[in-house]
Amino acid sequence: MILYRTADALYVEQDGKLYRLVENSLDALIAHDKLHSHLSAHIAKSSPTGDLVHTKLEAPIGNQEVWASGVTYYSSRRARIAESKDAGGGDFYDRVYTAERPELFFKAVAHKVAGPNSHVKIRRDATWSVPEPELTLLINPRAQIIGYTVGNDMSSRDIEGANPLYLPQAKVYDRSCALGPGLLIRSEPMPSSTQIKLDILRSDQTEFSATTTLTELKRDPATLVEYLFRDHTFPYGCFLLTGTGIVPPDSFTLASKDEIRITIEGIGTLTNTVE
Numbered sequence: 560m561i562l563y564r565t566a567d568a569l570y571v572e573q574d575g576k577l578y579r580l581v582e583n584s585l586d587a588l589i590a591h592d593k594l595h596s597h598l599s600a601h602i603a604k605s606s607p608t609g610d611l612v613h614t615k616l617e618a619p620i621g622n623q624e625v626w627a628s629g630v631t632y633y634s635s636r637r638a639r640i641a642e643s644k645d646a647g648g649g650d651f652y653d654r655v656y657t658a659e660r661p662e663l664f665f666k667a668v669a670h671k672v673a674g675p676n677s678h679v680k681i682r683r684d685a686t687w688s689v690p691e692p693e694l695t696l697l698i699n700p701r702a703q704i705i706g707y708t709v710g711n712d713m714s715s716r717d718i719e720g721a722n723p724l725y726l727p728q729a730k731v732y733d734r735s736c737a738l739g740p741g742l743l744i745r746s747e748p749m750p751s752s753t754q755i756k757l758d759i760l761r762s763d764q765t766e767f768s769a770t771t772t773l774t775e776l777k778r779d780p781a782t783l784v785e786y787l788f789r790d791h792t793f794p795y796g797c798f799l800l801t802g803t804g805i806v807p808p809d810s811f812t813l814a815s816k817d818e819i820r821i822t823i824e825g826i827g828t829l830t831n832t833v834e
C-alpha cells in the first residue's frame with residue numbers, strides 16, 4: 560500500500576483503489592506501532608474515493624529529518640575518486656567504501672524538501688550538478704524500517720570534488736532533496752532485483768538514462784539505520800537515502816528546465832524540473 564499526501568489530506572492506495580484517511584498527521588502515522596494493520600483496517604471499512612490525477616501531491620514528509628548515505632555503490636566510489644583526485648581526496652572514498660562504518664550525512668529538514676512535480680535547484684555557485692536517484696528508507700522513532708520512497712540527493716560535483724570537506728555545501732541547500740511521490744508501507748526488505756531508473760529529459764528529448772538494481776547496493780539498509788540511530792534520537796522518525804548507483808558521465812551537468820524522472824519498481828516515479 561502507498562500513502563500520499565496532498566495539501567488537505569492523506570490517502571492510501573491499495574490494488575489501484577484510493578482511500579482518504581481520517582487522520583491528517585503524517586507524524587502520528589509514522590509513529591504508529593502497527594501502521595500496516597492500521598491502514599488495512601481503515602481500507603476494510605471504507606469506500607474508495609476518486610483518483611488524485613488532478614490533485615497536487617506534496618512531499619510525503621511531516622517533521623522528519625532527512626539523512627543520506629554515501630559511497631554505497633561501486634559506481635559512486637569510482638566517480639568520486641576521479642572527481643576529487645586533484646584535491647587529494649580520492650583515498651577517502653575508497654576507504655569509506657570498504658570500512659565497517661558507513662558514510663552518513665545530514666541532508667534536509669522537511670521545509671527544504673521538494674515534492675513530486677515541483678522544482679529542485681542547482682546552486683548558483685556550482686558548475687557541475689547532477690541528480691542522485693536513491694532508494695529512501697522511512698524509519699519510525701523506534702528505528703524500524705516501515706516503508707520506502709524515491710529520493711533525489713541533488714549534488715554539486717565540482718564543489719564536493721574541490722574538497723570533500725565542502726560536502727555539506729555540495730549537498731545541503733534549498734530544494735536539494737526531493738522525495739515522493741508516495742510512501743510504500745512495507746516492513747520487509749525490498750527485493751534485491753528492484754530496479755532504480757533515472758531519466759533526464761532536455762527539451763522533451765532524453766539527455767541521459769540509466770538503470771541499476773539493489774543488487775549493487777553494498778550496504779544492508781538495516782545496518783545503515785543501526786549506525787544512524789546510535790546515540791541519536793528521532794522523535795518523529797526520519798528518512799534515510801541509501802546512496803546512488805547511477806552517476807552520469809563527467810561531461811554531463813544539469814541545466815535549468817531539465818526534467819528528472821526517477822522510477823523505483825514498486826514505489827513509483829518522482830518527477831522534478833530544475834528551476
Ligand code: DO4
Nearest residue numbers: 628629630631635802803
Ligand atoms: O561521499 C559523498 C556523498 C556520496 C553520495 O551522496 C552517494 O554516494 O550517493
Ligand code: MG
Nearest residue numbers: 691712802803
Ligand atoms: Mg547521494
